[in-house]
Amino acid sequence: MGVAVRDVEDPATANIQITAPAQVHIVPEEEDHYDNEDSHTVRSFPRSSQVSPATAEVITAEAGPTSIPPQQPVVRRRTLPAPPVSMENISIMSILRNNMGKDLSTIAMPIALNEPLNLLQKLAEELEYCELLDAAADTDDVVDRMVLISAFAVSGYASTVNRAGRKPFNPLLGETFECIRPDKGFKFVAEKVSHHPPVMACHAESEKYVFFQDNLVKSKFWGKSMELVPSGTVNVLLPGKKDHLQWSKVTTCMRNVFSGTRYLEHYGTMKITSVATGYTSTLVFKEAGYFTSAKNEVVGTVCDPSGKEVAWITGKWDDALYRFEKSSPNNLQVVWRATPCPSHHPQMYGFTQFAVELNELTPDIEPLLPPTDTRFRTDQRMYENGLIDEAEAEKLRLEQKQRERRKRMEAEGEVWEPKWFEAVEGDGWGYKGGYFENRGKFEKDGESIF
Template identity: 50%
Template sequence: TSDGSVASFQSSLDGIQARLQVSFAKLAADKEAAFLLMRSEIEKWEKNEKQFHRLLSENETLSSTLPADKSTLSRQAVGFDDHGVDHDDNSSDDESAEQQAQPEETPAETIAAPARPAGSTALIPDEPATRRAVLPAPVSGEDISLLSILRKNVGKDLSTIAMPVSLNEPINVLQRLCEELEYSELLDKAASLPDSLDRMVWVAAFAVSGYANSQWRAARKPFNPLLGETFEFVSPEKGFKYISEKVSHYPPVMACHAESIHHWTFSMDSRAKTKFWGKSMELIPNGTIHINFEKSGDHYTIIKPSTWMRNLIAGTKYLDHTGELKVINHTTRETCVLTFKESSMFGGTKHEVVGHVLNANGAKQKTLQGRWSESMMEEVAPNKLERLWKCNSPPPNHMKYYGFTEFTTHMNEITPALESKLPKTDTRFRPDQSLFERGQVEEADLEKLRVEQKQRELRKTMEAQDQAWEVRWFEKKDDPHTEDPEGQTWRYKGGYWESRETGEWSEKVFLW
């Protein structure tokens, strides 16, 4: 009887195990079917999204009549990703003023972009693409003492010194300038507002937002572009396109221009200089940013403060931005002056920014405050702050990938469709930078020496033949608002996007 009970019990267990195995197999099959269904639905969504954008581009009347929330199709609308979720759990030792005031927040992620203008899709030549989420390789190269290199080159212009590739990050200065547009939706918002003081507030928030990514980027420097090197970036998602070129070797000058379907343009020429102060290095951002709004006729200039790399000798290196940032609306004569406070070594103030918007008579109209690494707020009433902008959370493991944001991660990517459209002068084709991004440090070092030597030889040949370098996409223009002692600035002269459309680049010099 006992044996019979055991056998019966064992039989029951065997039955349960068999049913569990069947259930597990069914669950696995259901899971696989669910993933296949989800992938199928996403592919259908992407196909419909492309058809939607194509329909808008072909039907100007339809595009102009759609309200803002219907003029673009986004995966966020159906919950395919979680960009609205804040994963940042960093906290400050000191309680910020905006936390004490319990601000009424308006997250940048929820800003409604203005409706897509009729016929404006022609400005953006590419369909939205699936972007890569991570670089091909993590941080590569041995740690090299920047201080030892600086000591050997005291008194020299640091931009002319040949640096080992391990001191670099796998983007260059032209791409660094493009990073200013990571939060371009702030300009979209500004350009849509009817009141000039409100527009100034959002332009000022945009000016601060360009510093946010630097909090993760103190360890390395960008590649120095070769003379004639170009970089384009097209963002159908954000609605702008950007072109840049190195226009002068000595002094080194980079010029860039961007235009948006939301009726604004952005341009600047960067003439940054560096000074070595022993324990710190100062980056002086000579050059003026110009922003123009088509509808209001506003013309803004932005003058930025110095950036400092601290702790060159000992301790953890970090970047600090100190001094005054000034935004001027030359159309209305309104200004915004923001003070970037120096970070304290012993806690307290960190990355703090405070300032005011002034009317044409110099009277204070609005108060702004925040931190360049976190957010900017407007004081809309006593003890009541409204958030204008918030820094996006960085990607997972971002410090393993040079501290790059999602926006920066996309810059060097070449899709098959894009490769056939780019000129060979584009940074994406630069071999040393490309090798370094893929983690091939020794090969990158050799290529860096080769391409730099090739440019030196080209320069000597042109000088011997009394030939002047011909800048391709930019030209010097008189500019009453520039800091240049000659009163001129490099402005986009046109033609790049037309050449891109036809594929006729007529390249006379091969940089690599």
């Protein structure tokens, strides 16, 4: 089997040979496949308390998740309808200094600090490199699978590299977002399930995997930086391999809030566990120090159930991830490589091409969406179109409408119940089922959250 040899741009590593194994179709010119006959045994799949009944049905079904019906090809947009809104007249310093140490998700911010996506759509962004999940579902080798899942977990941070300085819209309670991509083989739905605290839940499935999580992020300002601390568990189910992978996200920090070039760092330890096999992958997202120029580095090891190291990983979360053997650390195999951002990304809030497509309302899906879908959210749509004053006024209207609805429910003793997700044993949220079966049949009448 032939492999492609790549050059390393960093002069410090100029003598390292990088080869690309063919198990992942991320680099277009590499089309080989490989099979590892030295497969590891996978124990029977245990039901997790974090799995909802609807998800469990997907796991136990012999044929796996329902396939995505074929659709006519969609020509997706390549740019946003308007350039970024200026932040020149906004004093971030005064806003943050008046709220030092507070959870910033509870503080009203000027709309010009936003990017034209929301937190539900940000969850969908984590599936940009879903090819890694397909590859993990196809391999019988547990170690290879752990390496691929590790690459997928890291790849979710790649889209953030040019996004410092802006924040996503906070969804309204009950707001939903769907992303069905026949070209990528998955269907995704997310919903804001709680307002205090603000929790988002999502579920995605394909013929090979199920991906779900609930996400709560607390943000605090400390002097010159702003820290985002996530909680919740990310889950990937591979029904064909009877495997279940779980991990938690690392901390994100915005540096140089007031002066200099703003940039994001992700740091901390991420431990990925295979519930079925006992294998683990421990990934360390390194924090850049004063005495090193290294940025965005990730290193990791895969261990078998006894704790023995069986694979080694290195790379950068914004660029690529490599696998190597301890006996030959200079021979790096490409597991994943980030797709370069469009050349005009500074005029698109730093978005990747995948991000540009998320809020697009194409004619093929408009009649199929529920009225709660983010694409119908008026202030975000105005903002995307560059109508800053109209968007600011509309944002205030929607927030006031949400407050009035919450007060009315409290007065009447009503408890909010999410439409598509439900609380499961523990602290998590699970998919109820039924969303995709009801596409095109959603109720359009009744009170709109927008």
